[in-house]
Amino acid sequence: MSLLVKSTNVCRLRKSCLISLWNNSRRQFQTSRVRLLSIYTTDPIDPNEETFDKILIANRGEIACRVINTARKMGIKTVAIHSDVDSYAPHVKLADEAVCVGTAQAKDSYLRMDRIVDAIQKTGSQAVHPGYGFLSENAEFVQKLEDLNVAFIGPSASAITGMGDKLESKRLAMGAGVNTIPGFDGIVKDGEDCVRISNEIGYPVMIKASAGGGGKGMRIAWNDDEAREGFKLSTQEAASSFGDDRILVEKFVDKPRHIEIQVLGDKHGNAIYLNERECSIQRRNQKVIEEAPSVFLDPATRKAMGEQAVALAKQIGYSSAGTVEFLVDSNKNFYFLEMNTRLQVEHPITECITGVDLVQQMIRVAKGHPLKISQSDVPIRGWAVESRVYAEDPFKNFGLPSIGRLSKYQEPLHLDKVRCDSGIQEGSEISIYYDPMICKLVCYGDTRDEAIQRSIKALDAYVIRGVTHNIPLLRDILTEERFNKGDISTNYLPEVYPDGFKGKQLSVQEREELIAMLASISVKNSLRSSNILNESRGKINSRLPACWNIVVQVGGTETPCSVTVLDGSFKVSVGGKEVTVNSNFDLATPLIEAQINGVEETVQLIKLGPAGEIRIRYKGTAFQTLVLPANASHYRSLMPEKPKVDMSKQVMSPMPGLVKSVACVPGDMVAEGQEVCVIEAMKMQNSLAAAATGKVKAVHVKVGDTVEEEQVLVELE
Secondary structure (H helix, E strand, C coil): CHHHHHHHHHHHHHHHHHHHHHHHHHHHHHHHHCCCCCCCCCCCCCCCCCCCCEEEECCCHHHHHHHHHHHHHCCCEEEEEEEHHHCCCHHHHHCCEEEEEECCCHHHCCCCHHHHHHHHHHHCCCEEECCCCCCCCCHHHHHHHHHCCCEECCCCHHHHHHHHEHHHHHHHHHHCCCCECCEECCCCCCHHHHHHHHHHHCCCEEEEECECCCCCCEEEECCHHHHHHHHHHHHHHHHHHHCCCCEEEEECCCCCEEEEEEEEECCCCCEEEEEEEEEEEEECCEEEEEEECCCCCCHHHHHHHHHHHHHHHHHCCCCCEEEEEEEECCCCCEEEEEEECCCCCCHHHHHHHHCCCHHHHHHHHHHCCCCCCCHHHCCCCCEEEEEEEECEECCCCCCEECCEECCEEECCCCCCCEEEEECCCCCCEECCCCCCEEEEEEEEECCHHHHHHHHHHHHHCCEEECCCCCHHHHHHHHHCHHHHHCCCCCCHHHHHCCCCCCCCCCCHHHHHHHHHHHHHHHHHHHHHHHCCCCCCHHHHHHCCCCEEEEEEEECCEEEEEEEEEECCEEEEEECCEEEEEECCCCCCCCEEEEEECCEEEEEEEEEECCCCEEEEEECCEEEEEEEEEHHHHHHHHCCCCCCCCCCCCEEECCCCEEEEEECCCCCCEECCCCEEEEEEECCEEEEEECCCCEEEEEECCCCCCEECCCCEEEEEC
């Protein structure tokens, strides 16, 4: 009995300690996030204006954190919902209360209306902010809230219904006098019907899901074969993502820009537009980098687009923040694409250039207050660039998802005019269940060039370990000539990188500077290793060489160099050229702030191996290098090379995901390029094809299996 009592007391003590640690962690996290918005939004808060006491955020990740920040600023208590795997997520820590609504898969948690409604009732929440995605554009959910007399911080159910269906939204847009793209307004029956319609419209055409958005269920077809394939894959994606496999076809505007107008309406018939966002840099119809305003629009076009967006908002009685998306051709002709009846992912750049806190305005409107902002009050102050930092591999089709735990995570918030909207922290897990976004990195400047240069510095100083990420691609785009000229379209990535993204292509000077930096790191590490306790500096220097002869291997090419250690710097001779690197950098931190030939550079030391291996991130791209003393390099050259393995007979998964279909069985003959299976990752369908012609030896997966990156799916004889 005494042992049982003792054990029970110990368990109670442990539980008490865990609760105390959790509460302390929550308080520290909440305090660290309070200042997030104050620099970028200037909306005053009227302390006498009635508002909600408590709102529930029906979302997760960075957007849940974003809404909670504004609610705290307004003095509103918040309730977070979460799945079991999100129990210790930042948005849960940030909220005043949290309710678990199910297991990992979204259909069993964040999409469970019944459980979310139950959480609303149990916590006494007066309103719900849906964020974006999940139930944010679900009219049935809005209706349930209305029946409960709970405010939905978004538009009405009828507005969502009208704009949520692309066929109906196009008809409504035409009725409001908005320019629309030529296309087929009916439902496409099958692949052959899609081919017939495509020929009537004229290639190229856009095949896309009637319901939903976010780039899912969309394919461009340039011929009959692509139309058939596009119909099949778009139908599958639409059914998986939206539960609605209806497809429509419309003319694809060649070399278009994707420019969207932010609108804001209230329940009193008022509506304004808050300028535009340029969102043309995309991959697989999903945005990569956005900026506000657009370098392409002139005041007259901006006004015309804004007025049409407002006309549509008024036509449907829109009351909240929403976005009207347009395709714009090279002659500034613009066509309605769709309306997103929710807060957009890229809304922070609009907040930066206008000073308007969109979440605050959404809450005010939902409470029934009229807008205090008129069209003449909306400024364009400076420029803002948003880089979407994702856990994905940009070297694989511009970004296939990556999963893992963030073993090291450090946002570049020490830099001026940098905003990070994130919903993760060091130790967070990036899983296959949700969108792989890590952060929206927003940088602001008085000019476009200033915002771009600040973005480059911020990306260089952004430390992410544990997952593959797309910072190399983001940084390369920001330094690319066409982007800096503003010569962009939705075709930008395949045009600038026709063979895919290969990483930073170093100039001769950049290569020399990288080699000098690597040589300096190697020598500094050797000097650090030579320090012996109680031994004078003079004795140490007496046994070290005056000049270090080193061979640096970058990208398979070896470069001999010599390093002379001087007071406060390293003098590195690279191919007869001298490069000076200051010696005040610290190898104990992931960021190295160094001066190379007097120019400030930020590089990241990812790994310093014992056998001369140095993994370094330089100008965004990670380089696996080898730095050895000259004699050691000579001996290494005598080692036999490891034989290469032929992988053409194996079909491997390029990313973690779910097997949606398998198109072969052992014994089948398949041709090179023939589809053998389809993998779904983050609700995107990816067709995998055989790399060679041959007979199927083995199929290692079945429909419904979860697979890892580089897992062998199919083998050929």
